[in-house]
Amino acid sequence: MNKEILDLPALQWYPGHMKRARDIITENLPLVDVVVELLDARAPISSANPMLAEILKGKLRVVVLNKADLADEKITREFVANFKAQNIKAIAIDAKEGRGVKETVKAIEILAKPYTEKWAKAGAKKRAARCMILGIPNVGKSTLINRLAGSAKAKTADKPGVTRNKQWIKIGANLELLDTPGILWPKFDDMRVGLNLAFIGTISDDVMDIEKIAALLAEKIREYKKEALRDRFKIEDGGLTGEEIMEVLGKKRGCLVKGGAVDTEKAARILINEFRSGKLGRFTLENI
Numbered sequence: 001m002n003k004e005i006l007d008l009p010a011l012q013w014y015p016g017h018m019k020r021a022r023d024i025i026t027e028n029l030p031l032v033d034v035v036v037e038l039l040d041a042r043a044p045i046s047s048a049n050p051m052l053a054e055i056l057k058g059k060l061r062v063v064v065l066n067k068a069d070l071a072d073e074k075i076t077r078e079f080v081a082n083f084k085a086q087n088i089k090a091i092a093i094d095a096k097e098g099r100g101v102k103e104t105v106k107a108i109e110i111l112a113k114p115y116t117e118k119w120a121k122a123g124a125k126k127r128a129a130r131c132m133i134l135g136i137p138n139v140g141k142s143t144l145i146n147r148l149a150g151s152a153k154a155k156t157a158d159k160p161g162v163t164r165n166k167q168w169i170k171i172g173a174n175l176e177l178l179d180t181p182g183i184l185w186p187k188f189d190d191m192r193v194g195l196n197l198a199f200i201g202t203i204s205d206d207v208m209d210i211e212k213i214a215a216l217l218a219e220k221i222r223e224y225k226k227e228a229l230r231d232r233f234k235i236e237d238g239g240l241t242g243e244e245i246m247e248v249l250g251k252k253r254g255c256l257v258k259g260g261a262v263d264t265e266k267a268a269r270i271l272i273n274e275f276r277s278g279k280l281g282r283f284t285l286e287n288i
């Protein structure tokens with residue numbers, strides 16, 4: 001697969017952006033006991049930041065596979081088990097509906113315990129565990145923060161000297177969350193990663209050739225879950241190319257321009273939107 005298929009200017013991240021993103025995280029890291037690395041359950045490898053280990057410098061981390069409602073359950077379980085095998089706590093969640101969120105809070109509190117207890121043992125007032133959320137754009141950071149904050153979004157006041165003007169959201173009695181997440185950049189030297197990120201919507205559709213992306217997505221679906229094309233679009237022929245699938249899909253959905261030709265852009269948007277919203281069923285784009 002060549003780079004021109006996507007023709008993305010480094011997925012819109014430039015060295016200056018990356019440095020700033022990294023600086024913000026580095027500045028906040030000393031304030032927290034645990035970081036929550038948010039990944040997209042549909043692409044847990046592609047949605048990871050390539051330099052996270054280096055940025056975290058050993059800081060404790062909980063991995064959260066978000067949008068698990070859209071991902072293949074079996075593959076998600078395999079990813080969770082794989083993290084466990086590496087001694088990393090991973091939890092599959094649906095931040096939109098709140099599934100798995102309580103478990104996430106608990107996991108953060110448990111991980112942070114040595115720090116909060118050390119504090120108490122030293123005679124200081126017991127303090128809550130502190131954490132921050134990190135993840136690439138669109139992975140669901142704001143959704144999770146809002147979900148954790150709940151309806152009674154309780155922010156603690158700034159505490160000069162302690163929180164350095166940071167806003168903390170109180171979650172129950174034992175946890176505080178930094179209200180601004182750390183934004184990470186994705187890996188972008190690998191076109192397979194770039195494609196997966198295009199499929200899940202990390203990269204804005206405006207900077208992509210959406211028709212090419214849709215044809216490649218159609219091929220991927222045909223390869224891994226062709227029954228989804230049959231069930232959703234009544235496309236039975238398993239031998240079609242991506243472009244051909246898009247033609248048939250366009251006709252079936254009445255995406256036609258004057259003269260009767262298929263409006264391939266409209267067809268592309270239908271496939272991509274329906275894929276992203278789960279209308280083609282649960283789908284994970286990569287395996288361990």
Ligand code: G4P
Binds near residue numbers: 097139
């Ligand atoms: P970010 O801060 O990391 O950039 O992501 P954000 O929370 O803005 O979420 C990006 C999109 O992902 C939002 O959709 C959000 O609703 C959706 N989302 C977040 N978590 C989940 C999840 O667990 N499951 C599902 N299915 N979707 C999730 P949007 O289309 O941009 O907004 P909206 O139409 O949902 O309001």
